[in-house]
Amino acid sequence: MTSVDLSPRMGSQVTIRKADLLSGAHAKEIRALLDARGVLLFRGIAPSDDELRTIARTLGDLRIGGARRGADGKVLSEGDDGILKVSLDAKVNPDYARFLPGNHLWHMDGTYEEVPPLATLFTPYRLSREGGDTMFANTYAAFEDLPEDEKAELEKLRVVHTMQAALFPAMRNCTPEEFAVWCSYPQRSHPLVWHHRSGRKSLVLSTSGAWVEGMHPAESHDLLQRLMIHATQPQYTYRHAWQLGDLVIWDNTGAMHRAMPFEEGSVREFHRCTLNGEEPITAPRREAALAG
Numbered sequence: 386m387t388s389v390d391l392s393p394r395m396g397s398q399v400t401i402r403k404a405d406l407l408s409g410a411h412a413k414e415i416r417a418l419l420d421a422r423g424v425l426l427f428r429g430i431a432p433s434d435d436e437l438r439t440i441a442r443t444l445g446d447l448r449i450g451g452a453r454r455g456a457d458g459k460v461l462s463e464g465d466d467g468i469l470k471v472s473l474d475a476k477v478n479p480d481y482a483r484f485l486p487g488n489h490l491w492h493m494d495g496t497y498e499e500v501p502p503l504a505t506l507f508t509p510y511r512l513s514r515e516g517g518d519t520m521f522a523n524t525y526a527a528f529e530d531l532p533e534d535e536k537a538e539l540e541k542l543r544v545v546h547t548m549q550a551a552l553f554p555a556m557r558n559c560t561p562e563e564f565a566v567w568c569s570y571p572q573r574s575h576p577l578v579w580h581h582r583s584g585r586k587s588l589v590l591s592t593s594g595a596w597v598e599g600m601h602p603a604e605s606h607d608l609l610q611r612l613m614i615h616a617t618q619p620q621y622t623y624r625h626a627w628q629l630g631d632l633v634i635w636d637n638t639g640a641m642h643r644a645m646p647f648e649e650g651s652v653r654e655f656h657r658c659t660l661n662g663e664e665p666i667t668a669p670r671r672e673a674a675l676a677g
């Protein structure tokens with residue numbers, strides 16, 4: 386297995402035989418590289434659904450089923466078999482299509498969960514005619530580069546994540562009923578800075594981040610906007626132009642992602658596996674308090 390960097394601070398392209406990817410022979414190395422580089426690209430793999438599940442299981446705990454609800458309040462599933470078909474075409478995934486416009490904005494997956502997903506495996510089945518790249522932003526690197534006094538201040542803060550904050554900016558034509566369903570989702574408060582078990586720290590940013598707890602709404606809005614602009618500067622991002630056969634794995638705990646616009650009525654379809662998270666978002670301050 387060999388790898389080359391796709392950009393200085395985000396993403397590596399990995400060359401490995403498909404059989405080795407399926408056997409898990411290099412699973413430990415792949416996990417370490419994923420942690421270090423945020424996004425891993427494997428070209429020419431073209432995994433079937435079975436193979437995608439097999440590769441996912443070599444790397445972690447494959448998520449079966451889901452907890453999201455559709456616009457009609459019905460529970461959405463990742464599929465009993467662990468494969469979610471990501472498409473705006475309601476015929477491909479009738480429950481999910483209405484949620485996907487939110488994917489065009491910078492986000493982390495699963496910020497409503499106590500333990501957000503660890504990683505996503507993503508492979509294209511049909512590409513859009515134009516556009517449809519996926520962008521990734523390294524939230525470890527974005528935190529690392531902030532001035533030390535600002536880091537110390539940010540480490541004290543918590544942010545409330547809501548479904549309506551994530552979806553309304555992308556779906557302003559929603560019905561009142563849809564908005565009410567989003568509001569019925571549980572909100573989740575997370576530290577703004579994640580002190581990972583590895584010792585590394587990352588910003589927990591996502592469009593779902595609605596407000597900073599205990600801060601004046603104007604200051605909270607300005608801070609979250611400013612951090613989002615900071616973290617998505619070119620030096621922290623990698624933009625992936627898809628080819629059929631690609632397999633991309635991204636670290637959902639230290640990166641944001643977004644889909645870039647593509648034509649309306651597109652046949653674009655991806656298949657996705659999600660790995661369950663392995664640690665809750667833990668604040669440095671809380672750790673210190675527990676230790677004391």
Ligand SMILES: [Fe+2]
Pocket residue numbers: 488492493494642
């Ligand atoms: Fe996502």
